[in-house]
Amino acid sequence: MRDIYAWAAILLIVLASTTGDVLLSYSMKRVGDVGELWKRRGVLTVIGRVFSTPTFALGLAAMTIAFYSLLFGLSWGNLSLVVPASAALTFVANAVAARIFLHERVGRRRWIATLLVAAGVVLMAV
Amino acid sequence: MTFRKYLVLAGITVFATAGDSLLARGMKDLGSFSLHQLSALVLAILNPWVTAGILLLLAFFSCYMSALSWADLTYVLPATSLGYVLVALIAHFGFHEEISATRWLGIALIAVGVGFVAAGPSATPRRQSEHTLDTSPDAVSQEVKS
Numbered sequence: 513m514r515d516i517y518a519w520a521a522i523l524l525i526v527l528a529s530t531t532g533d534v535l536l537s538y539s540m541k542r543v544g545d546v547g548e549l550w551k552r553r554g555v556l557t558v559i560g561r562v563f564s565t566p567t568f569a570l571g572l573a574a575m576t577i578a579f580y581s582l583l584f585g586l587s588w589g590n591l592s593l594v595v596p597a598s599a600a601l602t603f604v605a606n607a608v609a610a611r612i613f614l615h616e617r618v619g620r621r622r623w624i625a626t627l628l629v630a631a632g633v634v635l636m637a638v
Numbered sequence: 639m640t641f642r643k644y645l646v647l648a649g650i651t652v653f654a655t656a657g658d659s660l661l662a663r664g665m666k667d668l669g670s671f672s673l674h675q676l677s678a679l680v681l682a683i684l685n686p687w688v689t690a691g692i693l694l695l696l697a698f699f700s701c702y703m704s705a706l707s708w709a710d711l712t713y714v715l716p717a718t719s720l721g722y723v724l725v726a727l728i729a730h731f732g733f734h735e736e737i738s739a740t741r742w743l744g745i746a747l748i749a750v751g752v753g754f755v756a757a758g759p760s761a762t763p764r765r766q767s768e769h770t771l772d773t774s775p776d777a778v779s780q781e782v783k784s
Contacts, residue, residue, distance in 0.1 A: 533711055533715070536702075536703065536706060537706045537710075537711040537714075540703055540706035541706070541707065543707055544707060545707050545708045546703065546704045546707040547642065547643075547704065547708070562703065603715060603716070603719075606711060607712050610710065610711045610712045611712075614710070614711060616710045616711065617710075617762040618712050619758070621755065621757075621758040622712045622713070622755055624751070624754055625716040625751040625754040625755035626712065626715075626716055626751070627751075628716075628747045628748070628750055628751030629719045629747070629751035631744075631747050632722070632743075632744040632745065632746070632748035632749075633719070633744065633748065634744070635740050635741065635743050635744030635747060636722055636726065636740075636741050636745065636748070637744075638740050638741075638744075
């Protein structure tokens, strides 16, 4: 029974952190290259522009949900299950979501890298 | 990819790893919390380890946002996952913890994955209309070609 709770928490972590990453990535692409902007307009413009992007706040909210889901997940399940399972699944979910929602070109190279890292994360926890 | 951008990626890896470690170290001092002691959770930031950890995590977040402003999410995430390896290596060479064969295999897989993605293009070329703000539209696509 506890396992079901742990996997429910893992699912929530993966969904929330993928949503958060996609929203934050989308926001920063709209802001544009931060280094260039900093050089041209100064750091205050950068900060102002990031915080005035509405999807940035949504992304932060999703990340907060992911963080609290992790805390709950850790109180229900084992550290050695929750952390690697959610990390590995988030890598894969992010690759799928980035392709669909951010129209990123996820070629063979990136898929292989994503799966290698996800597998590595799982192995390190065994 | 310029040297400065590789530095930002390295910053993500190092700041996230160090920040998490410092937070964990600080929380060990404080023991376990219950939901009734929310004041204790607020007071936790007075612990120097926790304060330092939070500052490093803020540095991590700034680097992460900076990287996402010029690179794809599917590039940044795998490229910065060396942190897992870093923790294991510090545990092994710094604190003489045993690392099993499966963990070494995991370390190898992550390292190969990072090398694989880092050698490829960092951003998907965008159409001009999507760049409405200050950056020049060609900056990203030029980099992909190089």
